[in-house]
Amino acid sequence: MKHISTFLLIALMTLSAQVRASTNDEGLRTHVGRVDIGMQVGGDEIFWIPGDKQLIPSIAKNANYMLIGNNLKWAAPGARTLRPTKDTFDFADADVLVESAQANGLKIRAHTLVWGQALPSWLTDQEWSREELLKILRDHIKTVVGRYRGKIAIWDVVNEAVEWNGVYQENFWLRKLGPDYIEMAFRWAHEADPDALLFLNEDGTEGLSQGSDKFLEIVRTLLSKGVPIHGVGLETHVDLSYQTLGGNDVASPQALNANITRLGKLGVRVHISEIDVRIPLPATSESLQRQAHVYADLYKACEDNSYCTGFFVWGLTDKWSWISRTFPGQGAALLLDENYGAKPAYVALLQTMRNSTDKCFSWLENTYPAVLRKPQPPEILQDYYYRYYSESNNFVAVRDGKVFYWDPAAFPLPVEISSLSRCMDLMAR
Ligand code: XIL
Numbered sequence: 001m002k003h004i005s006t007f008l009l010i011a012l013m014t015l016s017a018q019v020r021a022s023t024n025d026e027g028l029r030t031h032v033g034r035v036d037i038g039m040q041v042g043g044d045e046i047f048w049i050p051g052d053k054q055l056i057p058s059i060a061k062n063a064n065y066m067l068i069g070n071n072l073k074w075a076a077p078g079a080r081t082l083r084p085t086k087d088t089f090d091f092a093d094a095d096v097l098v099e100s101a102q103a104n105g106l107k108i109r110a111h112t113l114v115w116g117q118a119l120p121s122w123l124t125d126q127e128w129s130r131e132e133l134l135k136i137l138r139d140h141i142k143t144v145v146g147r148y149r150g151k152i153a154i155w156d157v158v159n160e161a162v163e164w165n166g167v168y169q170e171n172f173w174l175r176k177l178g179p180d181y182i183e184m185a186f187r188w189a190h191e192a193d194p195d196a197l198l199f200l201n202e203d204g205t206e207g208l209s210q211g212s213d214k215f216l217e218i219v220r221t222l223l224s225k226g227v228p229i230h231g232v233g234l235e236t237h238v239d240l241s242y243q244t245l246g247g248n249d250v251a252s253p254q255a256l257n258a259n260i261t262r263l264g265k266l267g268v269r270v271h272i273s274e275i276d277v278r279i280p281l282p283a284t285s286e287s288l289q290r291q292a293h294v295y296a297d298l299y300k301a302c303e304d305n306s307y308c309t310g311f312f313v314w315g316l317t318d319k320w321s322w323i324s325r326t327f328p329g330q331g332a333a334l335l336l337d338e339n340y341g342a343k344p345a346y347v348a349l350l351q352t353m354r355n356s357t358d359k360c361f362s363w364l365e366n367t368y369p370a371v372l373r374k375p376q377p378p379e380i381l382q383d384y385y386y387r388y389y390s391e392s393n394n395f396v397a398v399r400d401g402k403v404f405y406w407d408p409a410a411f412p413l414p415v416e417i418s419s420l421s422r423c424m425d426l427m428a429r
Helices: 002-019 055-062 092-103 130-147 172-177 180-192 210-224 253-264 285-303 344-367 420-428
Strands: 036-041 065-068 107-114 154-159 197-202 231-234 269-277 308-313 379-381 384-389 394-399 402-406 415-419
Touching: 036 055, 036 107, 065 092, 065 308, 092 107, 107 130, 107 180, 130 172, 130 180, 154 180, 172 180, 180 197, 180 210, 197 210, 197 269, 210 253, 231 253, 231 308, 253 269, 253 285, 269 285, 285 308, 285 344, 344 384, 344 394, 344 420, 402 420, 415 420
Parallel strands: 036 065, 036 308, 065 107, 107 154, 154 197, 197 231, 231 269, 269 308
Antiparallel strands: 379 384, 384 394, 394 402, 402 415
């Protein structure tokens, strides 16, 4: 076993150098299966560039998506204004983020084109005719989506159009344009990048409530009109009792699961799109444990529901989270602490994802009993999470969501045979 491990180490090191400039240990990304995992750059860290050099590598270790959460808003407070005047755009920060996502092998989910907040005063302080305003909005969507055509896989086109009590959100766009602004925005975004997946993102509609009933009706109506809407995001900013940001809406795993199913049945993908789990400060070991359960249960609710295709966290480290600034007395809402140390929530999420990988290994063992004989407990080496089969002297390993098989007697290097996503599909049949 010892010399085989050394041999494996050399072989895997060679391979890892070929695959990508490597991190040195296992992260959540190792186990990304059917559900895409993303992290926001980064919570409240809109003053991002070029300060914190740890953030993006750390996201790349733990996710397959970067979520650009603030730098593509029209005018996020504290960030560089994306559209400083009617006729000018400033893409400097957004460009850097897009390039760094690409350099780190991350796909991109971007937030957001139309929202009632984070709008520049040149827009909100002036009177516009309907035609002028439609032109401003259309230009915005065409310019921003067009610039990143083929680079941004997923757009939150419209953000927070519904109130938790079941009415359209009373915001700048609704006041000036009426509810049609929603479908127009989707159509323009689709024209600007026909391959991008377009999402309607919402909070206070995660569980089963007046708000989520209304949200369901809006999505149904948009789809019946042929509006190009491909997915919905349920923000899922919760506390330890799964209370979301909307009135009486509660995103317990059961309610979330039921809501995801009824939305998914309409024919859209569903993402948990901005999760964080706020706790009273100072955090205690008990509250951190409860938080760990909430993260793991919400992830399971998504993984076990085939309509749920993405789990996106609103940041990664407590160093950069909007919670403590926005909700006095609460915070510590993310997976890593302020020094990038793993919190119980991170450990629980990793373990939950590992369990699914283990199920895939077991499925392979049952399917190929003659080839994989006598599994040893899993080990980790060079980002690979693997099992060694002592009787058949071969390995199955997982890395970056891909499944590898290695028989040292037959091939010099591991061979990619499948993906965790495919394995999960096959298991589900
Ligand atoms: C938040 C940002 O994280 C903060 O920095 C900003 O001050 C306010 O907005 N739902 C959303 C996000 O859709 O855009 C919000 O982002 C958090 C709640």
